[in-house]
Amino acid sequence: MRKNSTRAVRVGSVTFGGGNPIVVQSMCATKTQDVAATVAQVEQLRQAGAGIVRIAVDSPADAQALVAIREQTSANLSVDLQENYRLVTQVAPYVNKVRYNPGHLYHHQTNVPWQDKVKFIADVAAQYGCALRIGVNCGSIDPAKREKFPSEDKISPMLESAWEHCELLDRLGFSQYCVSLKESDPQMVIEANRRFAAARPDVPLHLGVTEAGMPPEGIRKTRAALIPLLAEGIGDTIRVSLTLPNERKHEEVLAGLEIVADVAAGRVTVELWTRDGLNIVSCPSCSRVENAAFVQLTEKVRELTAYAASYPITIAVMGCRVNGPGETDDADLGLWCGPKYVNLKKGPVTLGSFTYDEILPRLKQELDALIAERFPVT
């Protein structure tokens, strides 16, 4: 396979970048504190072919569970940190890689400059031989970066954020890092990664389409972005993010391996993905999901909205408050799950919170109204 000459990054027993094979990775959707279920899912993903398995850690109790998980699997583990970046001291001794999100470094300790927070993370990662991922998500961009660009330009703030974090890590002498630039629109994923690779051809890229949704649409969206990029030599590790029940979570890995095999064999013609019809964006869920009914709710949203398949409308369904409020802003209608209620939004405006029983009829009402408003019968 043609590959960009990025630097090599080692994550436990695998190395990506530097001409090494593409590493397929995945993430657990189990509660991290449910050690038995998480170990089982780590193994499910590893045995399917995941070279790296990510686990969310948001609290000292999660970090404690990670110690027990580490003892029970040989998988290369990555940890996903969000606001609570100081947890890195508790997780780094037990994992091979840490992902931080530049857009989530602003919530805690607002008086501490983000540069000091990144230095803190990098120092701990270096001490324990962990790689880092600068994981930029379109829905959780540093507000200062977003304000610098017109609101319709979603890509430049992501790139600025990634570049300045790369420069800081470079200045700190930390080279074992990669970058991801995730969006739910495949075309934007292509553009963001192409622009990044042109400016920083040395930095390995983790490719993915965030909130790609349920299979088969989620696989189709991901292939539409990842295959052209990999065929151009861009991308060193990939994740296919799919909304799936836990027992089928390994299908993410199988879809990723198929992408890599297709590109290696020169099968690089992809079905174009367009926003011509109804687009359901949904997160892959993770330990942070606030109600286990989320996956089922997403499936029901798909069934309920099938009648609107020909309308170019985006409906986002998200599993929690970490990314839910931000990632639903750009959708025409958005649902994000709380423990007992589902929050319903129309664009950035919150319409209210509804129980899991009430939400579907209410969604249909809003969808009917939106269709009548945007596509009046003349």
Ligand code: SF4
């Ligand atoms: S929205 Fe929440 S539950 Fe869904 S993947 Fe993101 S962090 Fe996990």
